[in-house]
Every structure is written in structure tokens, then in C-alpha cells.
Amino acid sequence: xxxxxxxxxxxxxxxxxxxxxxxxxxxxxxxxxxxxxxxxxxxxxxxxxxxxxxxxxxxxxxxxxxxxxxxxxxxxxxxxxxxxxxxxxxxxxxxxxxxxxxxxxxxxxxxxxxxxxxxxxxxxxxxxxxxxxxxxxxxxxxxxxxxxxxxxxxxxxxxxxxxxxxxxxx
Numbered sequence: 595x596x597x598x599x600x601x602x603x604x605x606x607x608x609x610x611x612x613x614x615x616x617x618x619x620x621x622x623x624x625x626x627x628x629x630x631x632x633x634x635x636x637x638x639x640x641x642x643x644x645x646x647x648x649x650x651x652x653x654x655x656x657x658x659x660x661x662x663x664x665x666x667x668x669x670x671x672x673x674x675x676x677x678x679x680x681x682x683x684x685x686x687x688x689x690x691x692x693x694x695x696x697x698x699x700x701x702x703x704x705x706x707x708x709x710x711x712x713x714x715x716x717x718x719x720x721x722x723x724x725x726x727x728x729x730x731x732x733x734x735x736x737x738x739x740x741x742x743x744x745x746x747x748x749x750x751x752x753x754x755x756x757x758x759x760x761x762x763x764x
Contacts, residue, residue, distance in 0.1 A: 602694035605720060609653045609689050609728075615753050616649050616732055617682045622746055623739045624675050631673055633742050635734060642738045646678045648731040650685040656724035659703055660716045661692040 623630055623642075631643040640648065647669055658665040668684035670677030695701065699717040706712065712723055736751045749755035 602698055613686045619736055619750055623744045626744050630742050633738050635738055643673050645731050645734045649728055650681050652724055652728040653685055657689055660694050660698040662695055
């Protein structure tokens with residue numbers, strides 16, 4: 595564990611940052627063909643739309659129980675650009691409108707990792723499970739968009755990098 599515990603407001607900031615980056619990638623992707631929502635990196639993986647949902651759901655699966663709330667379901671009934679944008683907005687609003695409990699770092703959180711049960715204190719759940727999974731699925735959103743012709747860069751993913759137009763590593 596870290597010498598200095600994570601501040602609950604920093605955790606909120608990290609989650610809202612990556613949800614904002616998801617929204618940004620989706621904004622860049624929205625003008626591509628509708629088939630992008632169904633695109634997969636491989637047949638045994640979830641499609642682009644579901645990867646977006648998982649990013650939102652992972653934030654909620656961590657944040658809701660540790661803020662004293664039930665995990666809300668913001669998934670839309672129909673697969674659409676509008677639906678995923680609504681889910682992202684609802685998730686961002688939920689995280690912004692709720693505060694983690696004072697004892698969030700110690701509070702036990704129980705969840706599933708595929709078919710495996712996970713039970714960890716809040717700080718470990720965030721650092722070892724929730725954040726890595728959120729970033730994993732955000733990476734799959736980014737990669738699927740990039741492989742399907744969406745002009746996205748590392749800066750679109752992390753919100754920090756910037757490269758001049760036309761820059762290439764080749």
C-alpha cells in the first residue's frame with residue numbers, strides 16, 4: 595500500500611478524467627460509419643459499443659458502493675451513438691454528484707472478475723482492479739477506433755500528449 599493514502603477527491607478526478615477522454619474519443623468516432631459500434635478487435639472480444647459501456651460500468655462498480663449507493667444501470671436499451679453518449683454523461687454526473695465515504699479505502703468491496711470472485715478493500719480494489727480494467731477497456735475503445743480509420747492520437751487517449759498535425763513516428 596502507498597505511504598500516503600489516495601485522497602477521495604483525487605480518485606473522483608481520475609475517474610472523471612478518463613470518462614471525459616472516453617467521451618472525447620467517442621466524439622471523434624461518431625462521424626465514422628455506424629458499423630464501428632459493432633467493430634471488434636477479434637471475434638472473441640466485445641464490440642466497440644460494449645467496450646464503451648464497460649468503461650462506464652467499471653467506474654460505477656467501484657464508485658457507487660464506496661459512496662454509499664447502489665450501482666446504477668445507465669445502459670441504454672438500443673445500441674446507438676446517442677445511447678453511449680447518454681451513458682457516459684450519466685456516469686460522469688453520478689461520479690461528480692457523489693462523494694466517496696470517509697472510510698472508502700478500508701471498506702470491503704465484492705465483485706466479479708469474469709467468473710472469479712473479487713473481495714478487496716476499497717483502495718486495493720481501485721488500484722488493482724477498477725482502474726486497470728477501466729483503462730484496459732478504454733484502450734480497446736481507442737484501438738478499435740484507430741483500426742477502423744478514426745484519427746485518434748495518444749493525446750486523445752490520455753488528454754496530455756500533443757503532436758503537431760502530420761507528425762508520424764515513421
